[in-house]
Amino acid sequence: MRKLFLILAASCFAACSSFAQDRPFKTTDVETVPAGVVRAEVGFDFLQDVGFPLSGLRGDETSVGVLNLRMGISKIAEIELEGAVQNFLDVKSQGASFVPNLKLTGVNSTHDTGDFALSTKVRFRAPSGKKPGLALRFGFIMPNSNQARGIGTNTTNVFAMIALEEQIQKLKLMGDLGLEILQAPNALFTQNDVLMYGAGFSYPVHKRVNVVGEVSGLYSDRNINTALIGTQSTGQARFGLQIFAGGFTWDIAGIRGLNKYDPRSGFTFGVTKEFHLFDYNKMQ
Numbered sequence: 001m002r003k004l005f006l007i008l009a010a011s012c013f014a015a016c017s018s019f020a021q022d023r024p025f026k027t028t029d030v031e032t033v034p035a036g037v038v039r040a041e042v043g044f045d046f047l048q049d050v051g052f053p054l055s056g057l058r059g060d061e062t063s064v065g066v067l068n069l070r071m072g073i074s075k076i077a078e079i080e081l082e083g084a085v086q087n088f089l090d091v092k093s094q095g096a097s098f099v100p101n102l103k104l105t106g107v108n109s110t111h112d113t114g115d116f117a118l119s120t121k122v123r124f125r126a127p128s129g130k131k132p133g134l135a136l137r138f139g140f141i142m143p144n145s146n147q148a149r150g151i152g153t154n155t156t157n158v159f160a161m162i163a164l165e166e167q168i169q170k171l172k173l174m175g176d177l178g179l180e181i182l183q184a185p186n187a188l189f190t191q192n193d194v195l196m197y198g199a200g201f202s203y204p205v206h207k208r209v210n211v212v213g214e215v216s217g218l219y220s221d222r223n224i225n226t227a228l229i230g231t232q233s234t235g236q237a238r239f240g241l242q243i244f245a246g247g248f249t250w251d252i253a254g255i256r257g258l259n260k261y262d263p264r265s266g267f268t269f270g271v272t273k274e275f276h277l278f279d280y281n282k283m284q
Contacts, residue, residue: 023068023270024240024253026216027198028176030133030165032123033072035280041068043251043270045084049092051261054185054230055102055150056095061263062088063114066270071277076123083144084114087151098186098229103148112149117141121163133165137176147185153230155183161196172202180218182231192231195219202242210242212251217258233259238268248273 022029023041033039043066051058065085072078088111091104104110119139127133138160145152161178176198184190200214217235224232240253248271255266 022242022249023251023272024212024238024242024268025174025200025214026236026238027174027200027214028121028135028137028161028163029174030123030125030127030135030163032076032078032121032135033070033274035072035074036276036278037072038275038277039068039070039272040275041070041270041272042066043068043268045255045266045268047255047257047263047266049264050089050257052089052150053224053232053261054097054147054153055099056097057089057091057093057110057150058095059092060090061151062090064088066114066268072280074280078121080119080121080139081116082119083116087112087114089151091150097150098226099147099150101148102150104150110149110151112146112151113144115141115144115152115154119159127165127167133163135163135165137161137163137178153185155185155230157182159196170204174198174200174202174214176216182218184228185230187227190227192220192222192228194231194233195221208244211240212242212253213237213239215258217262232261234262235259236262240268 023043045063045066047061050061063084068082070078070080091108117139119137121135121137123135125134141157143154143156145154147154157180159178159180161176163176166173178196180194180196182192182194184192196218198216202210202212204210215237218233220233235258237256238253243250250271252269255268257263
């Protein structure tokens with residue numbers, strides 16, 4: 001099992017030479033938040049040269065209020081809500097649009113609420129000396145965006161994935177693999193089933209600083225025709241730092257897109273704080 005995990009993680013990184021998860025990761029980890037605790041993450045993303053094939057827009061996107069709220073509901077399970085409060089797009093170019101009545105909010109700009117995801121994660125096994133940690137995460141993405149503004153697709157998608165985690169001395173390795181069913185925004189009764197993948201690492205270079213990196217995304221093996229526009233492969237590589245100071249976890253990472261419509265470059269910055277809501281042991 002351990003060899004299988006290492007091969008999976010290595011293959012994902014070699015191909016480049018989803019949602020956690022502790023910022024700035026999008027790869028799902030095995031850890032669950034302690035019961036009765038809420039882990040609140042707030043961030044800011046800036047992405048250069050992002051494409052939106054459904055609306056034909058392309059430009060620089062700024063996401064403000066990138067939220068991730070994880071609450072432990074038992075010793076092995078948590079629920080999670082994540083999404084962006086507002087996405088702003090500085091439009092650099094506009095091609096053919098498949099969105100009827102496309103209405104930008106500015107002359108060369110538009111903004112919209114991001115699509116939020118609600119999920120549950122169950123940890124079956126924590127990482128140990130001989131066996132990797134194992135967890136299952138599943139959920140759905142809600143259609144909070146307005147496709148007429150050109151950024152979101154306003155579709156409902158569901159997903160499920162298996163997460164693995166291995167600790168090799170100080171090095172932490174994570175990997176996930178799953179399936180996401182994407183509703184096609186440009187055709188009725190049509191969907192695209194895509195592969196979810198992620199591989200990441202964390203290594204402490206100081207007692208208060210971790211170096212982190214990952215590759216994650218969605219892979220579609222289908223020809224993206226007019227009916228499937230908006231369900232294409234997407235992916236990002238991230239590399240940065242986690243810094244523990246003042247009772248908070250701070251993070252910053254550079255971003256590089258992997259596919260045609262992904263950002264050419266970008267960065268993310270955020271902060272994480274835990275809050276104790278209730279004593280789980282007293283409720284049993």
